[in-house]
Amino acid sequence: MRTDNGPRRSAAGRPAGPQPAKRQAILEAAVAVFLREGYARAGVDVIADEARVSKQTVYNHFGDKERLFIAAVDGERERAAARFAADSPSAPERYDDADIRTALTAFGRRVLAVLLDERASALRRLVIAEVARHPALRPACAEGEPQQLVKYLAETFRRRTDRGELSVPDPATAAQQFVALLIQQGLYQSMYGTRPITDGDTAAICENAADLFVRAYRNEA
Known part of the structure; x- marks a missing residue:
């Protein structure tokens, strides 16, 4: 059941500012409905009911279903990136005392854990299935990996180069290549997240x- 009647207004009668909690509730509901119903069958009214807001509130926040879907995909990327925040055990600084192979292997395990997250994998498959029929969804495919992962790894390569352990002339490109290699292998062996991969395969x-x-x-110097 919906719990509001559309946009909240200020005392002067103007629409109130953004409501982060309500926006997040809509995104959570959207992910659930899109995954359950598919993109074409998912209705904004169903998403609104699941989020306990009015249909107009959904439109006020996101404009239309296409933009809501893209926002939901972006939200999942942000959720993944949040697991690599500075205070996370996966942050590169936590591995600075380990040898570089150990550090990269540990980082890779965290990348695969995020990549093969059940909900993120299901949404990724939905994007792939729908984008050919709905070209407006192409922005949802714009980035193959959370850019925060690339940023953290590039910082690791820079620090290791400064310390003389590595010689990486372009840390950003090297980081993209490393993450892309993990993603390609992870998706291939898990059949795009439809089957679990063993600890041995992950390692x-x-x-x-x-x-x-x-x-x-x-660094050969």
């Missing part, structure tokens, strides 16, 4: 990627 993906990059960027 092999991360260790092989780490070994490749250490050999490619080892």
Whole structure:
């Protein structure tokens, strides 16, 4: 049942400012409904009911279903990136005392844990299935990996280069390549998140990627 009647207004009668909690409730409901019903069958009215807001409130926040879907995908990327926040055990600074292979392997395990998250994987498959029929959804495919992951890894490569352990002339590009390698292997072996991969397979993906990059960027000086 809905609990509001549209946009909240100020005393002067103007629409009130953004309501982060209500917006987040709509996004959570949207992810649930899109995954349950698919993009085409998901109705804004159903999403509004699940979020306990009015249909007009959904439109006020997001404009239309296409933009709501793209916002939901972006929200999942942000949720993944939040797991790599500075106070997270996955932050690169936590591995500064480990050798570079160990650091990259540990980082890779965290990348795969986020990548193969059940909800994120299901939403990724939905984007792939729908974008050909609904070209307006292409912005949802704009980034193949959370950019926060690339940023953190680039910082690791810069620090290790400054310390003389590696020689990485373009840390940002190297970080993108490392994350892309993990993603490609993770998606392939998990069949795009439809089956779990074993701890042994996860370890092999991360260790092989780490070994490749250490050999490619080892400081030979």
